[in-house]
Amino acid sequence: xxxxxxxxxxxxxxxxxxxxxxxxxxxxxxxxxxxxxxxxxxxxxxxxxxxxxxxxxxxxxxxxxxxxxxxxxxxxxxxxxxxxxxxxxxxxxxxxxxxxxxxxxxxxxxxxxxxxxxxxxxxxxxxxxxxxxxxxxxxxxxxxxxxxxxxxxxxxxxxxxxxxxxxxxxxxxxxxxxxxxxxxxxxxxxxxxxxxxxxxxxxxxxxxxxxxxxxxxxxxxxxxxxxxxxxxxxxxxxxxxxxxxxxxxxxxxxxxxxxxxxxxxxxxxxxxxxxxxxxxxxxxxxxxxxxxxxxxxxxxxxxxxxxxxxxxxxxxxxxxxxxxxxxxxxxxxxxxxxxxxxxxxxxxxxxxxxxxxxxxxxxxxxxxxxxxxxxxxxxxxxxxxxxxxxxxxxxxxxxxxxxxxxxxxxxxxxxxxxxxxxxxxxxxxxxxxxxxxxxxxxxxxxxxxxxxxxxxxxxxxxxxxxxxxxxxxxxxxxxxx
Amino acid sequence: xxxxxxxxxxxxxxxxxxxxxxxxxxxxxxxxxxxxxxxxxxxxxxxxxxxxxxxxxxxxxxxxxxxxxxxxxxxxxxxxxxxxxxxxxxxxxxxxxxxxxxxxxxxxxxxxxxxxxxxxxxxxxxxxxxxxxxxxxxxxxxxxxxxxxxxxxxxxxxxxxxxxxxxxxxxxxxxxxxxxxxxxxxxxxxxxxxxxxxxxxxxxxxxxxxxxxxxxxxxxxxxxxxxxxxxxxxxxxxxxxxxxxxxxxxxxxxxxxxxxxxxxxxxxxxxxxxxxxxxxxxxxxxxxxxxxxxxxxxxxxxxxxxxxxxxxxxxxxxxxxxxxxxxxxxxxxxxxxxx
Numbered sequence: 001x002x003x004x005x006x007x008x009x010x011x012x013x014x015x016x017x018x019x020x021x022x023x024x025x026x027x028x029x030x031x032x033x034x035x036x037x038x039x040x041x042x043x044x045x046x047x048x049x050x051x052x053x054x055x056x057x058x059x060x061x062x063x064x065x066x067x068x069x070x071x072x073x074x075x076x077x078x079x080x081x082x083x084x085x086x087x088x089x090x091x092x093x094x095x096x097x098x099x100x101x102x103x104x105x106x107x108x109x110x111x112x113x114x115x116x117x118x119x120x121x122x123x124x125x126x127x128x129x130x131x132x133x134x135x136x137x138x139x140x141x142x143x144x145x146x147x148x149x150x151x152x153x154x155x156x157x158x159x160x161x162x163x164x165x166x167x168x169x170x171x172x173x174x175x176x177x178x179x180x181x182x183x184x185x186x187x188x189x190x191x192x193x194x195x196x197x198x199x200x201x202x203x204x205x206x207x208x209x210x211x212x213x214x215x216x217x218x219x220x221x222x223x224x225x226x227x228x229x230x231x232x233x234x235x236x237x238x239x240x241x242x243x244x245x246x247x248x249x250x251x252x253x254x255x256x257x258x259x260x261x262x263x264x265x266x267x268x269x270x271x272x273x274x275x276x277x278x279x280x281x282x283x284x285x286x287x288x289x290x291x292x293x294x295x296x297x298x299x300x301x302x303x304x305x306x307x308x309x310x311x312x313x314x315x316x317x318x319x320x321x322x323x324x325x326x327x328x329x330x331x332x333x334x335x336x337x338x339x340x341x342x343x344x345x346x347x348x349x350x351x352x353x354x355x356x357x358x359x360x361x362x363x364x365x366x367x368x369x370x371x372x373x374x375x376x377x378x379x380x381x382x383x384x385x386x387x388x389x390x391x392x393x394x395x396x397x398x399x400x401x402x403x404x405x406x407x408x409x410x411x412x413x414x415x416x417x418x419x420x421x422x423x424x425x426x427x428x429x430x431x432x433x434x435x436x437x438x439x440x441x442x443x444x445x446x447x448x449x450x451x452x453x454x455x456x457x458x459x460x461x462x463x464x465x466x467x468x469x470x471x472x473x474x475x476x477x478x479x480x481x
Numbered sequence: 482x483x484x485x486x487x488x489x490x491x492x493x494x495x496x497x498x499x500x501x502x503x504x505x506x507x508x509x510x511x512x513x514x515x516x517x518x519x520x521x522x523x524x525x526x527x528x529x530x531x532x533x534x535x536x537x538x539x540x541x542x543x544x545x546x547x548x549x550x551x552x553x554x555x556x557x558x559x560x561x562x563x564x565x566x567x568x569x570x571x572x573x574x575x576x577x578x579x580x581x582x583x584x585x586x587x588x589x590x591x592x593x594x595x596x597x598x599x600x601x602x603x604x605x606x607x608x609x610x611x612x613x614x615x616x617x618x619x620x621x622x623x624x625x626x627x628x629x630x631x632x633x634x635x636x637x638x639x640x641x642x643x644x645x646x647x648x649x650x651x652x653x654x655x656x657x658x659x660x661x662x663x664x665x666x667x668x669x670x671x672x673x674x675x676x677x678x679x680x681x682x683x684x685x686x687x688x689x690x691x692x693x694x695x696x697x698x699x700x701x702x703x704x705x706x707x708x709x710x711x712x713x714x715x716x717x718x719x720x721x722x723x724x725x726x727x728x729x730x731x732x733x734x735x736x737x738x739x740x741x742x743x744x745x746x747x748x749x750x751x752x753x754x755x756x757x758x759x760x761x762x763x764x765x766x767x768x769x770x771x772x773x774x775x776x777x778x779x780x781x782x783x784x785x786x787x788x789x790x791x792x793x794x795x796x797x798x799x800x801x802x803x804x805x806x807x808x809x810x811x812x813x814x815x816x817x818x819x820x
Binding site: 001002003004009010022023025027029059060061066072073074218219220221222224232234235236 | 549552553556561565570689691692731734735736737738740742749752755756759760763764796800802804805806807810812
């Protein structure tokens, strides 16, 4: 008989008159990996908070390890022993692994710390996970995978019986994700319970024993293992099929070509991007995409090899303003890092447009023309004075329309589907398709397959910094989660 | 005294007494100051401490318990809860608790269970003329069929007679899961005469090392908990579906509960309808105690939910997951009851 670690019984949570969690009813057993497919973001942060802390709820009750810890009539604001592993780490970057695990632990009372003993303990714990990370290393220097492993040990040491894994595929590479999932499976066998939150059902299905579909603050279905098939989830999701939209076939001529480019001293990278093509570069170990973005953003040069952009050739360690040469980069999470929050929609949209106008002289008629053209695409939000009020979808639209307006030769999209719910991701695919249709070549740099496959014409898999495989659209089925 | 401290009015009186004492102290201090004897700050500190204690005990002793009581009463007024009103931790005064107690007795949980069982019986027997007459007729048909050598009719009438006997007799009893599932299998056998291969049925046990299938079958549950739900799945889900329909019952036992999930891959329900249904199912509701003569489709799911909540408490009951075109899952949560 398996123990119920967590049980939410008809939990309703209202905040400022809005229902964040609606009649939520589910349980997690000891040693179980319970999946949670987050179709949209509504109520998700409140759910995670509710599981960790016994905050006031409008109705229902919460049980943790068989005890009622929260009831709508008497919230006691206590904390449950639940650890959350998410993009924002909970370790102190300037301290070593040992210090984070032992010294920063609740109840640690020693005044004289023998770091040798602590390091030995950490090594033992690491060996238990099949890892060998130097305990003296500072947390700020750890990779995302190493940081997650350390947090997992920290959760174990803190006596947590439940760990929430909040969209870990957004920051772990494909290989790291696979490794971490293996560790999770081993931990689950030893009795640890996990709530695995993911945006993609394929990812959640392949790791979890049961999976709940979370949408609009409620659970619509709990999939048993034998129900985890595409046909079972289809009625609950929207189609990501772009076959209905207008598609422009790519031309043979290469617009961007990397020939033996050395990034970070790793293996040289070589690939080419055809005109009007959408190429997905899947970086399975997160080694290449960041230096490559650095090069195209004009922050660094290349140590070897050449970059061909049409007729022009670039080489050497000196930085190049690739935006002037026709390569625009849309960073990951553009809603936060690509837009100016205190500027209006039109100011954001037309930012850098002066480069396209003779003598940089932007006239009112230009702005009127832009407004007229993009009003059809963006809608009435184009007249918004402060973009802080826009929804995530509208912000994504603004970021991509800015690039659409600049009309570069190549648009580099960094992890375009890492953020946002199902509807936003679908919208981003439409926006990328729109870039393609306007003749812009699109280079998607990602560490996760996600739904990028639906919009890409070709995929290149990078491993240890070099091209390990190449797939055409009709061969995409060969890859998988 | 400790028992009396539960009442908010006692707490308020105590606090007001403390406040009065505080004012007297303050008055003394004022008199002390007027006599030009400065330098003795301790009295001021005592008064400050007293006031801090007053605010602390006022907040945690009166304000927060009053909020808790108000929340429960608000949920009761909105119709979300019933039993919790009688379990208020901090009643306003002894008299209000006595009123609640009297009201509880008048309402009578036992009476409610009786009403609920009566409703179950009523709905189960809405087509009955006389159960004994019905058994006799079915037995007669069976003998006639056997003598004529039509085995299929004999089997069908036997199944029908068994089904009616189980359904009509002693609805107020707890039965073993084995009996309840046997009745479902019998019901499925009867339905097969109508649906044939269109209806597929399976039972799954989530067994563990400590608990095998035979032990799971010994757990007890209210009689006719599953049949109405299976009936709903067939008539509202699978019957109108084109092609084969699958009905699956999955039984899971945790350390504290018996969870039975009845799933079908039928037509399912629209999101709004599911939300409304779950809203009704989340609490004990007396709205549907009076049987609706016009209602069709057997015993209502809400009645089963009410019976579970009345018998075992509000933390148990039914939750429905459904989507148009994807089927319906009905999850029944029960406590572990054994002989």
